[in-house]
Amino acid sequence: MPEFSKDILKDIHSAEQFEWMEHNSLGSYAASTIIGMNTRREHGIVVVPYGNSGKKVVLLSKLEESVFIENRIYEISTNRYTDNIFPTGYHFLEKVEFLPFPRFVFNVEERIIHKTIFIQNDKNNIYIRYELKNQGKPIRMVIKPFISCRASDVLTGDIQGYNTDSYIGNNIVRWVPKPEMPELNVLFNKGEYTAATLWYHGFYYQQSEDRYHHNTEDLLNPGFFEVTLNPYESMDMLFSIDDLHNADINFEEAFRKERELRRQQKQKEKRTGPLQLSFAQELKSVVRENAPVPVATSIMENAPNMRNILLSLPGLLLSDKSYDRFKIIYKRIGELFRDGLLPSNWETEEQNRSYGTIDLSFWFIYVGYLYFKESNDKEYFSKGILEIFTDIFDSFHKGKVINKDKDELIICGNESAHSSLYPVQTKEGKQTRYGKLLEVNVLWYNALRMLAEISDHLGKRRFKSRLTKLADKVQKSFQEKFINKNSFAFYDFIDSRRKGDDFRMTQVIPLFLPFPIVDDDRFALKVLERIDKELLTPYGLRAASGQNETASKAADLSRQSIDFYSKAIWPWTVMCYIQADYNIRHDIDRTKKILVQFFEPLLKLREQGLLHFIPEDVFINDSVIEAGIRDFTTALAALKWSNYLINKWQKENKDGKKQNL
Numbered sequence: 336m337p338e339f340s341k342d343i344l345k346d347i348h349s350a351e352q353f354e355w356m357e358h359n360s361l362g363s364y365a366a367s368t369i370i371g372m373n374t375r376r377e378h379g380i381v382v383v384p385y386g387n388s389g390k391k392v393v394l395l396s397k398l399e400e401s402v403f404i405e406n407r408i409y410e411i412s413t414n415r416y417t418d419n420i421f422p423t424g425y426h427f428l429e430k431v432e433f434l435p436f437p438r439f440v441f442n443v444e445e446r447i448i449h450k451t452i453f454i455q456n457d458k459n460n461i462y463i464r465y466e467l468k469n470q471g472k473p474i475r476m477v478i479k480p481f482i483s484c485r486a487s488d489v490l491t492g493d494i495q496g497y498n499t500d501s502y503i504g505n506n507i508v509r510w511v512p513k514p515e516m517p518e519l520n521v522l523f524n525k526g527e528y529t530a531a532t533l534w535y536h537g538f539y540y541q542q543s544e545d546r547y548h549h550n551t552e553d554l555l556n557p558g559f560f561e562v563t564l565n566p567y568e569s570m571d572m573l574f575s576i577d578d579l580h581n582a583d584i585n586f587e588e589a590f591r592k593e594r595e596l597r598r599q600q601k602q603k604e605k606r607t608g609p610l611q612l613s614f615a616q617e618l619k620s621v622v623r624e625n626a627p628v629p630v631a632t633s634i635m636e637n638a639p640n641m642r643n644i645l646l647s648l649p650g651l652l653l654s655d656k657s658y659d660r661f662k663i664i665y666k667r668i669g670e671l672f673r674d675g676l677l678p679s680n681w682e683t684e685e686q687n688r689s690y691g692t693i694d695l696s697f698w699f700i701y702v703g704y705l706y707f708k709e710s711n712d713k714e715y716f717s718k719g720i721l722e723i724f725t726d727i728f729d730s731f732h733k734g735k736v737i738n739k740d741k742d743e744l745i746i747c748g749n750e751s752a753h754s755s756l757y758p759v760q761t762k763e764g765k766q767t768r769y770g771k772l773l774e775v776n777v778l779w780y781n782a783l784r785m786l787a788e789i790s791d792h793l794g795k796r797r798f799k800s801r802l803t804k805l806a807d808k809v810q811k812s813f814q815e816k817f818i819n820k821n822s823f824a825f826y827d828f829i830d831s832r833r834k835g836d837d838f839r840m841t842q843v844i845p846l847f848l849p850f851p852i853v854d855d856d857r858f859a860l861k862v863l864e865r866i867d868k869e870l871l872t873p874y875g876l877r878a879a880s881g882q883n884e885t886a887s888k889a890a891d892l893s894r895q896s897i898d899f900y901s902k903a904i905w906p907w908t909v910m911c912y913i914q915a916d917y918n919i920r921h922d923i924d925r926t927k928k929i930l931v932q933f934f935e936p937l938l939k940l941r942e943q944g945l946l947h948f949i950p951e952d953v954f955i956n957d958s959v960i961e962a963g964i965r966d967f968t969t970a971l972a973a974l975k976w977s978n979y980l981i982n983k984w985q986k987e988n989k990d991g992k993k994q995n996l
Contacts (some may be wrong), residue, residue, distance in 0.1 A: 337433075337942060338430065338431075338432045338433070339353065339369050339430065339431040340429075340430055341428070341429055341430070343369075343568070343715060344369070344370060344428040344430075344431065345425070345426065345428075346691075347370065347372075347413070347420065347423075348424055350368065350369055350370045350372060350425060351368050351372055351374055351542075352368075352944065353368060353369045353943065353944070353946065354366060354367065354368050354369070354374075354378075354944060354945040354946065354965065355367065355368075355369060355433070355437045355945075355946055356634065356635065356945060356946075356948075356966065357436065357437065357452060357454040357456050357461075358452055358454065358619075358620055358634050359455060359456045359457065359458075359459075360386040360457060360619050360620050360623075361383075361384070361457070361458075361620065362383070362389070362391070362620045362623065362626065362631065362634070362875070362896075363381075363382060363383040363459045363461075364382050364391075364620075364634055364635065365379065365380045365381065365452060365454055365461050366378050366382070366635060366945075367378065367379075367380075367381065367397065369415055369431045369433075369437075369439075370413050370424075370425040370428060371412060371413075371424070371425075371439065372413040372414060372415055372420075372822075373395065373396060373397055373414075373538070373540060374415065374427070374540055374541055374542040374543075375540050375542040375543045375635075375965075376487065376488065376489075376490055376540050376543050376547070376550065376552070377391070377393070377488065377543075377635040377636055378393075378396070378397075378488045378540070379392040379393040379394070379396050379483065379487070380395040380396070380397055380398060380452070380461060380463075380574065381393075381395035381459075381574050381575075381576075382394070382487055382635075382963040383459050383460055383517060383576055384626070385516070385517050385576075386629060387683055387684075388627055388628075388682075388683045388684070388844065389489070389626050389627035389628055389683065390486055390488075390596050390637040391486065391487035391635070391636075391637055392484070392485065392486055392487065392490075392516055392517065393483040393484070393485055393486075393487050394482065394483065394484055394516070394517060394519045394576070394908060395461075395480055395481070395482060395483070395519060395574060396481045396482065396483040396538075396552075396554050397412070397414075397481050398412075398463070398478050398479065398480055398481070399412045399414075399478070399479040399480075399481060399556070400412050400424070400450075400476040400477070400478050400479075401431055401476065401478075401479075402441075402446075402448065402474055402475075402476055402477040403474065403476070403477070404443065404444050404446065404472060404474055404801075405472070407444070409424075409427065409443045409444075409445065410422030410423075410424050411424035411427045411428075411441050411448075412424045413425045414538060414592065415538070415539050415540075415541065415813070416537045416538060416539055417537040417539045417551055417984060418537070420949075422461060427441045427442060428441055429441065429442045429512075434594075435594070435597055436451060436452060436453035436593075436594075436625050436941065437452050437453075438450070438451045438452075438588075439450070439451075443474070444472075445469075445471065446467060446469065446471055446472070446474055447468040447469045448465065448467060448468070448474070449464070449465070449466045449468050450463065450464070450465055450466075450467070451463070451464045451466070451590075451591075452755065453590065453593055455589065455593060456593060456596055456597075456619075458574050458577070459575055459577060460573055460574070460575045460577070460589075461573070461574045461575070462571065462572070462573055462574075462584075462586055462590070463571070463572045463574070464569050464570070464571050464572075464586050465478070465562075465564065465570045466567075466568070466569035466570075466849070467564040467565065467567065467569070468567065469565055469566060469567075470566045471566060473563055473564060473565045473566070473917070474525075474563070474564050475561065475564075476560075476561070476562050476563075476564065476570070477560070477561050477565045478559060478560040478561075478562070478572075479556050479558075479559045479560075480521070480556065480557065480558075480559075480560075481511075481535065481554040481555070481556055481982070482510060482512055482519065482555040482556070482557060482916075483552070483553065483554055483555075484497075484512040484513050484516050484519075485516075486568060486637065487635065487636065487637060488636055488637045488638075488814070490540075490547075490549055490551070490552045490569055491549065492549070492551070492552070492553065494534060494553050494555070496513075497512045497513065497555060498510075498511055498512050498513070498514075499512070499532040499555060499557055500530070500557070501528070501530040501557045501558050502693045503528060503530065504580065504664070504770060506524065506733070507520065507521065507522050507523075507579055507580060508520070508521050508523075508528050509557075510523075510557055510888075512555060513663055517576040518576065519574065519576065520574070520575050520576070520577065520578065521572055521573065521574050521575075521579075521680075522572070522573040522575075522582055522584050523560060523571065523572045523573075523584070523587075524570065524571045525562050525564075525568075525569075525570040525571070525572065526560050526561055526562025526563070526570055526586050527560070527561055527562075528558055528560050528561075529558050529559055529561065529931075530557060530558040531556075531557075531558050531559060531906070532555070532556070532557055532558070533555075533556045534554070534555060534556070534558055535553065535554050535655055536553045537551055537553070538551065538552045538554055539551050539554070539930045540552070540876075541790045543979045545963065546963070554718060560572075569586075569590055571584050571586040572584075573586075574838045575976075580908060592764060597616065600615060600619075601616070602613075602617065603615075605655075606980055607978075607979075608939070608978035608979060608981060608982035609927050609930060609931045609978060609981050609982065610931065610940070610974065610978040611898070612974070612978065614971045614974075614975060616947070616966060617947050617948060617966075617968070617971060618971060618972075619649065620634060621634070621647075621651060621968045622651055622664070623659060624660050624663045624664050624667075627669060628644075628681045628683065629663075629664045630644045630647060630648070630651065630664060631968065632644060632647060632688075632746075632964070632967065632968050632969050633964045633966050633967060633968060634966050634968070635965070635966050636964050636966075637679050639681035639682065640679070640680055640681075640962055641668075641677050641678060641679055641680060641681055641692070641695050642669075642679075642692070642694070642695055642698060642756065643698060643907075644681060644968075645668070645695065645698045645701075645702050646659060646698065646702075646847060646907065646910075646969055646972070647968060647969045647972040647973075648664070648665070648702050648972075649702060649705050649910075649972070649976045649980070650910070650971070650972030650973055650974070650975035650976035650977075651937050651968075651972045651975070652664070653705060653706060653709050653976070653979075654975050654976055654979035655951045658706070658709075658710055658712070661706055662706075662712075662715055665703060665706065665720075666701070666719070666720070667722045668681075668699065669699070669719075669720065671688070672696075672723060672726065672727070673690055673783070674690070674698055674730055674735055674736045675696055675726060675727045675729070675730020675731055675735065675737065676690045676692070676693070676695065676730070676736065676737075677690070677692070677695040677696060677699060678690055678692065679692045679695070681693070690753040691743065691749045691752065691754055692754055692755065693737060693755055693772075693775050694756050694774060694775050696727050696730075696731070696754045696782075697775070697779060697781070697782045698776035698778070699727075700724060700727065700782045700785055700786065700863075701778070701782070701848070701849075702780065702784065702787065703720060703724070703785075704785040704788075704849065707789055707792075708914060713792055713793055716789055717919070719791050721789065721790070721793060722793070723743065724789070725798070727782075728782075728783075728786060728802070731745065731779070732805070734841050736844060740771070740811035742808075742816070743805060743808045743809045743812055744771045744776050744779075744809065744812050744813065744816070745771065745772075745775050745776055745779050746767070746770055746771055747769065747770075747772060747775060747864065748766060748770065748772070749766065749769050750765050750766050750769070750770030751765075752766065752768065753766050753768065753769065754769070755772050755774060755775050756774050756841065757772075757774065757839060757840070757841055757878075757900055758900060759837075759855060759900055759901070768827065768828050768835060769828065769830060770828050770829050770830030770831070771816070771817075771828060771829040772827075772828045772841075773817060773825050773826065773827050773828060773842075773844070773845070774777055774841045774844045775839045776809070776813055776817070777813070777845045777852055778843050778844070778848070778993060779809060780806060780809045780810055780813060780850065780852050780853075781848045781849060781850045783802050783803075783805055783806035783809060784802075784803075784806050784849070784850040785849065785850070786802050787799045787803045787806065789804035789925050790802065810852055813852055814852070814853060814854075816829060816834075817829070817835060818853065818858070819834075820858065822838075823858065823861035823862055823864070823865050824838055824842060824862060824865060825841075825845060825862070827839055827841065828891060837879060837880070838865065838869055838870070838879065838880035838881075839870075839878065839879045839880070840870060840876045840877065840878050840879065840905065840908055842865075842866055842870070843863075843866055843870075843876060843908065843912060843915050844911065844913045845859075846859060846862065846863055846866075846915035846918060846919055847911045847912070847914040847915035847918060851918070851933070856919075859919050860919055860920070863916065863919045863920075865911070866915075869881065871912065872904050872955065873933055873934055873935070873936040873937060874904045874906055874934075874936060874937045874940070874953050874955070874959070875904050875905050875906040875907065875909050875912075875934075875937065876904065876905060876908035876909075876911070876912060877903075877904050877906045877954075878900050878901055878902065878903045878904070878905060878952075879900070879901045879902075902950060902954060903952035903953070903956065903962065903963075904954065905951075905952050905956060906937055906940075906949050906950070906951075906953065906967070906970040906973070907951075907967070907969045907970045907972075907973040908954070909930075909934055909937065909970075909973050909977055910973035910974075910976050910977045910980075911975060912929075913926060913929065913930055913964075913977040913980065913981070914977075914980065916929060917980075917981075917984060923981070923984050923985055923988055926981060926984075927981050929983070930977055930978065930981060933975075934958075937949065937974075940953070940959070940961070943961075943962045944965055945965040945966050948965060948966040948968075948971070949966070949967060949970040949974075950962060950963055950964065950965050950967055950970070951963025951964040951965075951969075951970070
């Protein structure tokens with residue numbers, strides 16, 4: 336972890352760009368900027384998954400600290416409100432370090448104050464210590480908890496009906512602002528708590544502008560803690576959603592245990608492949624097979640996008656050969672199908688699920704095929720999975736819900752609704768990309784080939800023959816209609832009026848999937864070379880060609896905007912490009928060099944923004960602007976899978992050379 340000095344901390348505009356996050360294996364976390372100013376709605380000190388949905392709830396937004404030396408008061412916190420920044424406590428910050436937990440070092444009249452935060456790995460316990468670290472006059476601190484009590488992605492602005500009472504015991508306080516939310520408990524070892532209800536209005540989260548329109552919040556301050564610290568004394572606080580009446584705060588013991596646990600985890604991390612990187616700490620809570628939604632594409636955000644979940648599975652589980660966990664989760668996804676389709680988002684409540692995104696069914700088959708190739712686990716597929724595949728095939732082939740043309744190509748979407756990976760619309764919201772979509776029909780073709788191969792291995796010869804014949808027809812129709820030889824590209828879509836010739840990220844999909852849909856190797860190489868020239872960046876593939884030359888604000892890159900699908904760069908596409916490059920050029924040294932050297936700036940993104948993570952999308956102008964989900968675990972999974980593949984290909988090439996000898 337980097338260390339941040341006064342040079343960075345004194346510049347609020349630079350410092351607010353760096354964020355930290357402490358999270359555990361249960362899915363709980365604490366997060367903010369390095370200056371303690373919350374800049375997005377997901378920031379908070381106590382954020383936990385809760386209820387049947389498992390969605391994150393922000394209970395404690397932050398702690399506001401004041402330092403008194405004799406009769407002088409210093410506010411060492413920092414907040415952004417709608418009209419100003421107050422207080423400006425970042426001026427007192429001397430250093431922020433990670434040991435491995437975040438520690439904030441304040442200097443107030445030469446009094447050195449340390450604030451340390453960490454979260455327990457196996458409990459929803461957040462520890463905070465304030466410590467006076469040098470000789471001199473004692474200090475008095477007033478610490479005010481700011482309570483939010485809401486879903487992490489929702490700002491209601493409604494403060495009616497809050498229970499503002501504080502339930503005070505012996506060095507313990509309990510708050511229950513809303514009956515439908517978890518209670519918040521705190522145990523403290525020094526000082527006193529006084530109940531005094533206040534509301535603070537107009538907290539502003541500017542880093543959420545690229546995703547949401549409303550970004551202001553009112554926070555409840557139910558009271559304050561007051562403590563006097565003599566030199567080398569400390570005050571410890573333990574926040575939890577669990578009952579703390581019989582708990583022992585014992586900060587030192589908890590600190591040592593957690594630090595030792597992380598040290599042991601780091602020693603166990605397998606750093607294989609060309610990147611020699613492990614994301615074990617960052618990804619430790621991402622896969623929880625018994626959770627309501629077993630794969631999180633973000634720790635901070637409630638973002639159960641099904642496509643992102645599917646594309647994460649190879650890197651999260653197959654690269655580690657975590658086959659048992661994969662099978663549990665994959666089967667759970669299979670249970671969500673309805674009429675051959677998966678829901679766009681994995682909502683725990685069935686009535687909240689939205690169906691209609693066509694490509695998800697094929698990504699599901701693709702990920703299952705990867706597992707089959709890695710494991711050769713015929714038994715797993717013979718006990719229910721092949722049946723799911725067959726139901727998907729029947730739904731598409733018989734046209735129960737999906738339209739299939741006489742040429743066997745899939746037709747989807749219309750002016751009012753998109754139905755695949757890449758929605759494109761006018762400013763008025765009218766869809767312009769529908770009909771026979773490039774990615775849908777390439778995935779459809781590959782799904783048929785993959786099903787045929789698996790069926791063959793399971794002795795389903797007749798079904799295999801049927802699938803093969805249909806795949807041949809799809810391939811023939813695709814080659815007749817989608818290949819644009821003059822432009823060295825595939826048509827982006829075909830509808831009744833025209834053939835779309837925009838050059839988008841979807842051009843890489845025919846090149847990276849297991850079964851090539853074009854027989855002309857020279858044409859495939861030319862397409863890849865055009866991708867290299869127009870789409871490839873050190874941060875992933877551009878969403879579309881020629882769209883990133885004019886300046887654009889990060890706010891334009893929200894998922895709801897047009898720019899997200901035209902101007903953004905998507906880091907997760909690294910795994911698509913790495914596979915495509917090796918498929919077409921067959922040069923392992925070149926592909927390895929691309930991952931390690933060309934994509935090095937992408938890896939360095941982990942040193943800025945939300946530390947150790949990679950965002951959902953970026954925009955390059957005079958600088959790199961991060962947008963979308965900041966802790967986008969699908970991007971880390973994509974790098975992990977790419978690293979695994981290159982390591983695998985190197986071994987295969989080495990073994991092949993040995994056999995030839």
